[in-house]
Amino acid sequence: MQSAVFLFFGIHLVYAGKHSLQYFFTATSGLPNFPKFVSVGLVDGQPFTYYDSNIRREIPRQEWMAKSEGEEYWDRETQTSNRAEQRFMNSIEVAKYRFNQTGGVHTFQEMYGCEWDDQTGETNAFRLEGYDGDDFLSEDLKEMRYISPVLQGFPTAQKWNNDKALIDNDKNYFSTECIEWLQKYLQYGKNSLQKTVSPQVSLLQKDPSSPVTCHATGFYPSGVTITWMKNGQDHHEDVELGELLPNEDGTFQRTSTLRVTPDEWKNNEFSCVVEHRGETIRGILPDNSSDSFPIGIIVGVVVALILLIVSGVVGFVLYRRKKGFKPVPQNQSDDGSNRS
Known part of the structure; x- marks a missing residue:
């Protein structure tokens, strides 16, 4: 079907x-x-x-x-x-x-x-x-x-x-x-509309072999940057950035997922960095030397108000969900789509 x-x-x-x-x-x-x-x-x-x-x-x-x-x-x-x-x-x-x-x-x-x-x-x-x-x-x-x-x-x-x-x-x-x-x-x-609400940042992992997801939610306005670091250096490999989505209260949420092997976790320190309106929030997985990670949520900690979000414009x-977006027109003139 x-x-x-x-x-x-x-x-x-x-x-x-x-x-x-x-x-x-x-x-x-x-x-x-x-x-x-x-x-x-x-x-x-x-x-x-x-x-x-x-x-x-x-x-x-x-x-x-x-x-x-x-x-x-x-x-x-x-x-x-x-x-x-x-x-x-x-x-x-x-x-x-x-x-x-x-x-x-x-x-x-x-x-x-x-x-x-x-x-x-x-x-x-x-x-x-x-x-x-x-x-x-x-x-x-x-x-x-x-x-x-x-x-x-x-x-x-x-x-x-x-x-x-x-x-x-x-x-x-x-x-x-x-x-x-x-x-x-x-x-x-x-x-x-001019308010600023800081994001809540969590790290989620089901088990040691599962990907780790950095979840930022509850922030406003919508401009947010989510990046990963490995041993203090920017890390871009095996990273999947999720879509920006609205929350019911008018704020926004976004995720970034990192796929690495358990051995990589054990031998390196990975952290998620969320930047929003000059605020930087860093989520760090604890004790990477352990053979297992806690299942559920590890809350990120506010590190410092140091970085400014670039005031660029994303188109x-x-x-x-598929390659395209929208609908099909009809055999009638447009009699009322345009709104106030």
């Missing part, structure tokens, strides 16, 4: 000066215990609005958002999500037809939004769609045209590229409206 493929929210790494507004849409077919349509809005990686096909109402996910907008706003956003739900459910049926599919589990997804650097004034925007975890359509916002990497997406790309009203609407939204709303939301939630990344 085909399994559902969902995107992991590609949370943008938030550094000083860099801000983002993102919307994620997921429509599903063949999952009886899951909402058929879900919409989530995020500011700087923090969920602030939510809608699904069960509640059929746009609701705030942050207290600062609930206090800042009244019923008119939520009624308007609910109507937009109602229309998007209908469009996306139609998109799944169109996609199934184009790919010659009938039953099974399928997903149709979209991500769009914008970025703004409050120090340089630089802006950026993005819109991506996919079906069953594979890329289906994207919008080149410099050339203002839709592009599809698969034959099944060509009819939609051609139809939308010939829709002058749609293209003009996209141009206005991504160049102006999206940035204006992002700035407004940043003002609404400035006390929360917006969409993490996907």
Whole structure:
């Protein structure tokens, strides 16, 4: 049986000066215990609005958002999500037809939004769609045209590229409206969005022959670096960095796994180094001369506030379980994806 493929929210790494507004849409077919349509809005990686096909109402996910907008706003956003739900459910049926599919589990997804650097004034925007975890359509916002990497997406790309009203609407939204709303939301939630929360760092190992995972969680903003050291020197071999993932409380988590043999552990000292907002936290495995390691969690210790996180910008990344990300467009004009 085909399994559902969902995107992991590609949370943008938030550094000083860099801000983002993102919307994620997921429509599903063949999952009886899951909402058929879900919409989530995020500011700087923090969920602030939510809608699904069960509640059929746009609701705030942050207290600062609930206090800042009244019923008119939520009624308007609910109507937009109602229309998007209908469009996306139609998109799944169109996609199934184009790919010659009938039953099974399928997903149709979209991500769009914008970025703004409050120090340089630089802006950026993005819109991506996919079906069953594979890329289906994207919008080149410099050339203002839709592009599809698969034959099944060509009819939609051609139809939308010939829709002058749609293209003009996209141009206005991504160049102006999206940035204006992002700035407004940043003002609404400035006390929360400007906070800094240090990570909690743990080392986890099942048994002496198992990999060791360095787990950093509960930190905000999302910019974090996890590295390994061997006998005091940087170590990059046999290291796998996990995805940046959101926690329910608006903070983030990330892991890095190191694979070495028990003999290497016994003869060397390995440590995990987590850097976040100028704070360095080091986790060290105890007594590497022992033939066994404790199973479970070894909590890292704050060493010193010495290193500053590089104020670079990592490009917006969409993490996907398969090679692609999102959904498939439909044979209708875009009548309501763009949000406030």
